[in-house]
Amino acid sequence: MRLSKQAVASFAVTGMVLGASLAVLADAFQDRHMAMEEIGDAMKALGAIAKKEAPFDAAVVKKSATTIADNLKTASGLFPAGSGGGDSRAKPEIWTDAAGFEKTLKDAQAAAAALQSVADEAAFRPALGTLGGSCKACHDKYRLPPKP
Amino acid sequence: MTRRSRSAATLATLLVAGAAAFWLLTRPAPLPASVVPSHELDLRNGETLFHAGSCLACHRPPDDAPGDHGLPSGGRPFPTPIGVFYPQNLTPDPETGLGRWNEIDFVNAMRLGISPSGTHYFPAFPYASYRSMTMADLLDLRAYLRSLPAVRSGPRAARVPLLTLARRGVGLWKRIAFRQPAFSPAPGHPLSWTRGAYLVNAPGHCGECHTPKDVLMVADQSRFMAGGPHPGGEGKVPSLRGLLARKRYKSADDLVLALQNGETLGYEHLSSGGMAAIQENLARLPEGDVQAIAAYLLSLE
Numbered sequence: 420m421r422l423s424k425q426a427v428a429s430f431a432v433t434g435m436v437l438g439a440s441l442a443v444l445a446d447a448f449q450d451r452h453m454a455m456e457e458i459g460d461a462m463k464a465l466g467a468i469a470k471k472e473a474p475f476d477a478a479v480v481k482k483s484a485t486t487i488a489d490n491l492k493t494a495s496g497l498f499p500a501g502s503g504g505g506d507s508r509a510k511p512e513i514w515t516d517a518a519g520f521e522k523t524l525k526d527a528q529a530a531a532a533a534l535q536s537v538a539d540e541a542a543f544r545p546a547l548g549t550l551g552g553s554c555k556a557c558h559d560k561y562r563l564p565p566k567p
Numbered sequence: 568m569t570r571r572s573r574s575a576a577t578l579a580t581l582l583v584a585g586a587a588a589f590w591l592l593t594r595p596a597p598l599p600a601s602v603v604p605s606h607e608l609d610l611r612n613g614e615t616l617f618h619a620g621s622c623l624a625c626h627r628p629p630d631d632a633p634g635d636h637g638l639p640s641g642g643r644p645f646p647t648p649i650g651v652f653y654p655q656n657l658t659p660d661p662e663t664g665l666g667r668w669n670e671i672d673f674v675n676a677m678r679l680g681i682s683p684s685g686t687h688y689f690p691a692f693p694y695a696s697y698r699s700m701t702m703a704d705l706l707d708l709r710a711y712l713r714s715l716p717a718v719r720s721g722p723r724a725a726r727v728p729l730l731t732l733a734r735r736g737v738g739l740w741k742r743i744a745f746r747q748p749a750f751s752p753a754p755g756h757p758l759s760w761t762r763g764a765y766l767v768n769a770p771g772h773c774g775e776c777h778t779p780k781d782v783l784m785v786a787d788q789s790r791f792m793a794g795g796p797h798p799g800g801e802g803k804v805p806s807l808r809g810l811l812a813r814k815r816y817k818s819a820d821d822l823v824l825a826l827q828n829g830e831t832l833g834y835e836h837l838s839s840g841g842m843a844a845i846q847e848n849l850a851r852l853p854e855g856d857v858q859a860i861a862a863y864l865l866s867l868e
Contacts, residue, residue: 462833465833466833469833470824548828548831552831554833554835554838555830555838558830558835558843559838559843563802563839563840564799565802565805565836566802
């Protein structure tokens with residue numbers, strides 16, 4: 420079978436587009452996984468203060484809260500349609516209820532921003548509670564149980 | 568008789584005998600009212616049991632329902648592999664709730680999975696765990712539910728194929744499942760451990776998800792609390808064994824904080840697969856009970 424040059428070219432372009440979009444989806448999964456890991460590490464530092472395993476230190480709080488806020492800002496762009504499934508624990512509701520998902524993410528961003536400017540221990544605990552609560556609200560609704 | 572009509576007669580006899588055996592083996596046998604002892608009711612204890620059992624997690628109203636979502640008015644769809652159930656309204660509304668249930672009705676539901684009209688409940692309602700609750704606790708829990716404001720809810724029948732036949736068939740399942748003895752804590756442990764063991768295994772019904780089921784859908788006690796496939800169909804339920812050895816928690820205090828706060832303190836494992844709602848209910852328990860649960864769970868190796 421002989422293919423015209425146009426056919427070959429269009430196959431090649433389709434293949435490249437397909438490959439590129441698969442790569443983008445795989446990257447989105449990797450990138451948000453990295454973002455979540457960084458948020459998790461920052462939460463550990465904050466949790467240690469809340470549990471009184473570490474002394475209250477406004478600088479540590481600011482640094483950790485900034486890490487979380489920055490990662491949550493980039494997170495908005497890390498859930499392109501079709502990037503669920505496989506090893507991802509993203510629930511389909513992220514895309515079927517896009518408005519609801521966007522709102523919980525916005526709540527988390529606001530909570531992280533509020534935590535950045537906390538000056539004393541009395542304000543710290545409720546602010547961390549609000550942030551953690553926003554993590555919980557989103558995970559509860561939009562995250563699958565761990566994969567086997 | 569010809570050979571053909573003889574074999575038809577044999578087949579008919581076998582069918583009738585089979586149906587009769589099925590009917591007898593699956594017959595619900597509720598307890599009589601005389602088993603209910605006289606008991607001084609303790610509403611505080613009833614409330615503790617309500618939270619320990621996370622009753623609200625399943626008996627909540629649907630997200631879009633009007634009214635107080637802190638009341639167990641039921642109706643939120645509960646999907647299972649065999650169909651969708653709509654958990655019972657537990658408020659004292661006479662038409663759609665437990666308003667007309669007397670004590671023995673409640674005891675039969677919780678102990679034997681039998682409804683006031685004498686039919687089997689599907690074990691999506693975890694009476695296989697609740698049957699290990701003490702009679703006093705059942706009566707206190709009922710009293711607490713009766714103290715809640717009555718909410719009228721839309722009654723919805725379960726969507727299960729061949730519902731009536733399947734419901735009757737649950738009687739066979741009970742014959743197998745109830746062969747396992749009801750849970751009773753092993754002797755020789757501190758009081759707190761014993762309390763924790765009871766809360767986890769009887770009202771708490773943690774094993775309904777954390778202990779995998781065998782092919783007959785009965786808890787596989789050889790893999791007690793070892794985790795397994797998630798009943799929701801995707802992902803897994805984590806093991807509760809060796810939580811210290813596997814460094815899931817640093818200490819009993821750490822696990823207490825996790826159960827009380829969940830992800831508000833960064834314990835992110837407690838908010839997926841439905842566990843967030845359960846954690847929020849456990850957070851309402853008296854601190855001593857949470858400590859008891861932690862002490863017991865950390866002893867599982």
